[in-house]
Amino acid sequence: MKEIKAKNYSIFFGINGYDKLLEYIKVNNYSKIFIHLDSNTNKLCLNVFLKQFKEIDFEKLVSRPGEENKNIESCLLLWNNLSERSGDRKSLIINLGGGVVGDMGGFIASTFKRGIDYVNIPTTLLSMVDASVGGKTGVDLGVLKNQVGTFYDPKMVIIDPLYLNTLEYSEILSGYAEIFKHSIISDLIFFDKLNSYNENLDFKNIDLIKASIEIKNRIVLLDPKEENERKALNFGHTLGHSIESFFLKSKNRLLHGEAIAIGMILASYISHKSLGFSIKDVEKIKQHILKIYKKISFTNNNVQDIINLLVHDKKNSHGKINFVLIKKIGKPVYDIEVRNETIIDAFNYYSY
Numbered sequence: 118m119k120e121i122k123a124k125n126y127s128i129f130f131g132i133n134g135y136d137k138l139l140e141y142i143k144v145n146n147y148s149k150i151f152i153h154l155d156s157n158t159n160k161l162c163l164n165v166f167l168k169q170f171k172e173i174d175f176e177k178l179v180s181r182p183g184e185e186n187k188n189i190e191s192c193l194l195l196w197n198n199l200s201e202r203s204g205d206r207k208s209l210i211i212n213l214g215g216g217v218v219g220d221m222g223g224f225i226a227s228t229f230k231r232g233i234d235y236v237n238i239p240t241t242l243l244s245m246v247d248a249s250v251g252g253k254t255g256v257d258l259g260v261l262k263n264q265v266g267t268f269y270d271p272k273m274v275i276i277d278p279l280y281l282n283t284l285e286y287s288e289i290l291s292g293y294a295e296i297f298k299h300s301i302i303s304d305l306i307f308f309d310k311l312n313s314y315n316e317n318l319d320f321k322n323i324d325l326i327k328a329s330i331e332i333k334n335r336i337v338l339l340d341p342k343e344e345n346e347r348k349a350l351n352f353g354h355t356l357g358h359s360i361e362s363f364f365l366k367s368k369n370r371l372l373h374g375e376a377i378a379i380g381m382i383l384a385s386y387i388s389h390k391s392l393g394f395s396i397k398d399v400e401k402i403k404q405h406i407l408k409i410y411k412k413i414s415f416t417n418n419n420v421q422d423i424i425n426l427l428v429h430d431k432k433n434s435h436g437k438i439n440f441v442l443i444k445k446i447g448k449p450v451y452d453i454e455v456r457n458e459t460i461i462d463a464f465n466y467y468s469y
């Protein structure tokens with residue numbers, strides 16, 4: 118399979134993707150092409166891109182790397198940069214980087230001159246299987262994740278696993294959490310397949326990447342603006358994001374996927390308590406995750422701080438904190454209110 122069709126764009130794989138991009142650029146006659154990178158992908162990924170794509174005249178937009186720079190200050194630099202370099206409505210931005218480059222570059226594209234075209238070329242596993250697909254763009258506000266943003270689709274996405282060769286192993290693991298999440302919310306066969314892997318699981322395997330993108334794309338197609346079905350993609354993210362925000366303030370940083378992995382164990386246990394989700398499956402999820410990710414210790418105060426951060430979750434409405442839970446593997450339910458005591462119980466289950 119060379120292509121997955123999203124609503125207004127396609128996701129292409131490998132060499133085919135670069136051919137399509139070249140064709141697309143020729144047809145659209147862009148006045149300027151900006152490649153948006155961070156300082157790491159500038160060093161490690163641009164040369165990989167240029168090997169495939171020699172016939173391109175472009176200017177660079179280089180952001181500072183990491184979640185701590187996914188903010189409005191970085192956007193201001195980018196907007197000014199575009200403006201000073203005569204970016205106009207017929208400019209194209211190519212995001213070559215991880216989820217931070219993609220989320221921020223997409224946001225810049227959606228707002229500059231009221232919206233210009235952009236293409237995503239994700240260079241981390243997480244951005245390949247999740248962030249680059251689905252049209253969500255945005256930035257954080259302080260430690261609060263993704264508080265400002267838009268829905269704005271890219272013109273195409275190119276998945277090339279070659280970029281993963283320079284990615285740190287911890288970042289590969291971070292991306293795998295989203296692959297595992299996709300299996301939990303939608304596909305028992307995929308879930309069993311992932312669970313049956315032993316230590317030799319190749320997290321960068323192209324079939325895993327494709328299967329995961331297909332699941333995400335299928336869900337986004339059902340509900341692009343996250344009014345119903347798409348909420349399922351937030352499984353593990355309600356507490357996961359609070360845990361990530363909590364650690365953004367501390368010296369011990371947790372990667373996005375590591376926080377989400379903990380969030381998925383907690384959400385599975387809460388699903389057991391609230392909806393009767395099988396405890397055997399909760400155990401399977403916990404064991405699989407703890408085989409891959411280190412266990413984190415939480416004090417009672419930490420748990421309280423994390424619960425306090427939940428009020429900022431974007432899925433909340435009318436003052437209620439809404440969770441995505443599961444009845445069975447592949448059967449998510451959303452907008453479920455959960456009591457604080459159940460959340461504390463879930464942390465105890467995670468910790469014992």
Ligand SMILES: NC(=O)c1ccc[n+]([C@@H]2O[C@H](COP(=O)([O-])OP(=O)(O)OC[C@H]3O[C@@H](n4cnc5c(N)ncnc54)[C@H](O)[C@@H]3O)[C@@H](O)[C@H]2O)c1
Pocket residue numbers: 155156157158161162182183184187214215216217218220240241242243244247248249250251252253254262263280281282283284285288291373
């Ligand atoms: N828009 C969405 O739907 C969506 C979905 C999931 C996650 N996200 C967002 O994605 C972000 C996380 O993405 P991420 O994990 O890709 O983080 P990231 O973009 O910060 O990348 C992780 C690190 O890897 C470096 N890097 C990137 N590609 C590399 C490569 N090929 N070789 C070596 N180093 C490389 C980056 O410079 C960075 O230091 C979060 O901000 C999250 O909120 C968005």
